Amino acid sequence: MSVKPSFRVAILGATGMVGQWLVHLLDHHPWFRVVALTGSDRSVGRPYGEACRWLLGAPMPEWAAQMIVRPTEPELDAEIVISALPSEIAREVEPRFAAAGYLVASNASAYRMAEDVPLVMPDVNFDHIGLIARQRATRNWSGTLLTNPNCTTTAAVLPLKALMPYGVRRVHLVSLQALSGAGYPGVPSLEIVDNILPYIPGEEEKLEREPRKLLGRFVDGAVEEAGLVISAQTNRVPTLDGHLVCISVELEEAISPEETMRAMRGYRPPEEVADLPSAVAQPIVVRTEPDRPQPRLDRMAGDGMSVVVGRVQRCPVFTLKFVALTHNTIRGAAGAALFNAEAALRWMGKV
DSSP states (O other): OOOOOOEEEEEETTTHHHHHHHHHHHHOOSSSSEEEEEEOOTTTTHHHHHHOOOOOOOOOOOOHHBBBBSSSSSOOOOOOEEEEEOOOHHHHHHHHHTTTTTTEEEESSSSOOOTOOBOOOOOGGGGGGGGHHHHHHTTTOEEEEEOOOOHHHHHHHHHHHHHHGEEEEEEEEEEOGGGGGGGGSSSSHHHHHHOOOOTTTTHHHHHHHHHHHHHHETTEEEEEEOOOOEEEEEOOSSSSSOOEEEEEEEEEEOOHHHHHHHHHHHHHOOOTTTTTTTTOSSSSOOOOTTTOHHHHHHTTTGGGGGGGEEEEESSSSSSEEEEEEEEEIIIIIHHHHHHHHHHHHHTTTTO
């Protein structure tokens, strides 16, 4: 478009960790202008700067600090809502916004696996946004609800997408997930300092299901899930940001580590989304050093929107093994929902 589009955006659940990242990422966004921030009953009616315990290193934008927190009700003067709500609240609230005509880009898990709700990473399965047509017809609403995947799923799916032409059969993955993934106040220090927690409720089930939908085919208005089998084990570790995933993959075609790295380096987003504000030219960054990726050194690759892959090797059990890293609160959460909102507008022909 010759003139920059302008859309009014509300952030639902703006005082939490993901909500704060959305405030930060939307500051000076070229298309979006934040017109409303919502929060819980204890925050409503207070200035955001007073209601929010700001946890990011970057300063809170002045416009956000002065904005009065609103109730999370579909009475907002916005076209788009980006939801950082907890799943139990999102399950009840988000459909009401979609029924009221809003475009809802959700970070919550509540509707990810619903048959008529797109589960989207725009640089992986942009065409799945086509489920919107079925959703509107089925639910008889004028708005839209689409979701992004679990933050750890993101780290696995992008490199697996690059390997799909070689026939992905089976995947085993082990995650080392950062503290910020648990939100604030998160995990008590006495549980995580000098420790690793080998269980995160609900995470393994998400990692075993979501990639099959994301990597599936959109056919005749529905998603046919990919046939791969996934086994996942999840762990909480004492890093602040950046989920690291150790992945072993069995392929139909036994390609070499060198071919694997070329395929990942060469992977590019679909043409439809390549110029969106949140898109990165290189979704997968490949490192060849023996000790990379590392959360502290690599999580901000692509401004936090790239997945970083390293330690690509032959696997004595499967075909290949490698390590993947994602910034869980940017690419895995706030940035993912923002990217989805942009992609939905592209699919609708509004940008």
